Amino acid sequence: MIHRCIDPVALALTAPDGPFALIDTPHGPRFRDHPHTITGVLQTAQAHGSRRMVEAAGQTHSYDDVFARAGRIAHALREDYHVQPGDYVALLMTAGVDWMASFIAVIATGGAAVLVNTRCVAEEMAHAIAKVGARILIADPERTAIIRAEADAAGWRIVEQADLAAMAAGPDHALAWGLRGEADPAVVLFTSGTTGFPKAVRIDHGAMAHVVALAGMAGEMQDRRFTMESGRAVAPERGSACSATVIASPMFHFSGVMPFLRGAYFGAPLFVLPKWDVETAYDLMEREPLTRLAFVPTMLTDLMASPRAGPDNLGAIMVLSNGAASLDLRTVERLRVAMPDVMVANTYGQTESAAWISTICGADYLAHPDSVGYVLPSVELRIVRDADGQDAAPGEHGEICVRGPHMMNSYVGDPAATAETIRDGWLRTGDNGWVDADGRLYLADRRKNMIISGGENVYCAEVERVLGDHPAVAEVIAYGRPDDRLGERVEATVVLRTAADPEDLRTYARTRLAGYKVPKMIHLRDLPLPRTPTMKIDRGTFRRDLETNS
Structure with a gap:
């Protein structure tokens, strides 16, 4: 069974007379009235002229x-660094004006921007750069110092911060846009690497441009649902297309680059938080007319934990949108109580799907807080059973498979992994889930985060959800350990917020989980669990530490 968009608001927005009308093209569905390349997206942004950008x-x-700064950088990249259309250029910088101007410049040359994790060590950065074959790196001072020896050894050229400053002070050069097609590479991002070394995900121009408009459509859908549920109209200058945008996530992740592209396309002002800080976020909400915030779960949890949490400190906020991972039920309830006039939205996607597969918001989300919502327009979704590879019935678990015009092209330099992930046009997400009778999608867990204990499947996320609901537990990770009898046994490690005994936690879990799902051992940990730059628990690092200390 193929699941498609059934949300009536989204269907109205994408109808032939809607502002996000969809049409069929040789490249698949496209938004009729919006650009079909990232070049076009940025050209639209350029036309916003004297408006405040960042x-x-x-x-x-x-x-x-x-x-104007991007025009000078693009000229230098062409003339001094010989960047040609189709070249991969690596960006190793934190968020800011230089990052934005450099990204625009790379696209203008016809190159593809490789967004390298700035928190990596030299070996990891070098692996990522070599994987895609980039020979030009644009780096800030900290990253220049980290990668210098590897760059010299490999013959890579570094455009340093001082070089960018010299370019910015140089003569003007009109931004000449290199023409690129929908099937040409635009951006390379890297998987989060929670279960292994990150893969290089290539997103083409057509896919990236499509998801920018798709994100805009989702924002408009939230505006309309806000009006339907609250009775309060959203003024055009306050709507999703014009709302000031906060960039609080790193620019090497979709939660950073997508707010930049979407905000710039619609002409919104962009506010960069170089480092997440909850007090700075509240100060910004009070100072600026922000109407929506898009954060990852840890950030929303921090907002709720702050003494400033409450409607009096929210300024103009109407919508809080969550992505990257589902919120725990306690946080959803605290959001509902502390911010009764704010609509909460949840989205689901992954790097390979350009971060957008489904969404849910408002009263529907509060009634089904463990759902990641309904399939978005232009996306098709199947749940495939493990046993026979056939489509699952509603309510039946299986692997989530999706297809649509904004899916990745490939893993650069890894044809085997590409072939394993994209089969017959369907992207195999590696996530297990199910769709209920009303069309809502739910996540069970990553397939790689499934424990097979005594022949029974145990999803780590289910164990973590139950233990995470205990008031004494601040953080939790569940995992499998080798067991002579069971094959794998379930164990968990928790970070406590208040004192608790591991056996009491097991007793609590036993009231909500089948016996085979209850951890055989629960370990207490003093330090916070390791996290990726996008604030997901870093399972790869945790497992490596676990094996080292076993």
């Missing part, structure tokens, strides 16, 4: 300012 590091820059 506030970062205490300085404000207009669209004219940033695009």
